[in-house]
Amino acid sequence: MNTLEKKAFMKRFPVLNAPVQVGLVGLCLVFATPLCCALFPxxxxxxxxxxxxxxxxxxxxxxxxxxxxxxxxxx
Structure with a gap:
């Protein structure tokens, strides 16, 4: 998020900070949860x-x- 906040797009639209952050966390959870369930017995x-x-x-x-x-x- 720190890298994204430095980009011109995020500086121009600061209201998108929270939705982008929630979207990235959701995306990580969508892939991390099944992966961890598969890796650990x-x-x-x-x-x-x-x-x-x-x-x-x-x-x-x-x-x-x-x-x-x-x-x-x-x-």
């Missing part, structure tokens, strides 16, 4: 020993041989 794993004590106990009661749990991070 949605499912993740965690060792049972790093969970809360209550949850560790519950998992060990229901499945004593489980060492890793998998979860969906969601959006």
């Amino acid at each position: 949605q499912k993740s794993s965690m060792k049972v020993s790093s969970l809360e004590p209550e949850l560790q106990e519950e998992i060990r009661k229901s499945s004593p041989h489980t060492t890793t749990v998998y979860f969906n991070k969601g959006l």
Whole structure:
């Protein structure tokens, strides 16, 4: 935005500063959100020993041989 504000067009029409800024942010979000969702895996794993004590106990009661749990991070 700093570079655009120095251009003659933006100096001539300063009222367009906010709409251009909102448009550029929207454009970035349109492409960045799907890209980041594609780059970072949605499912993740965690060792049972790093969970809360209550949850560790519950998992060990229901499945004593489980060492890793998998979860969906969601959006």
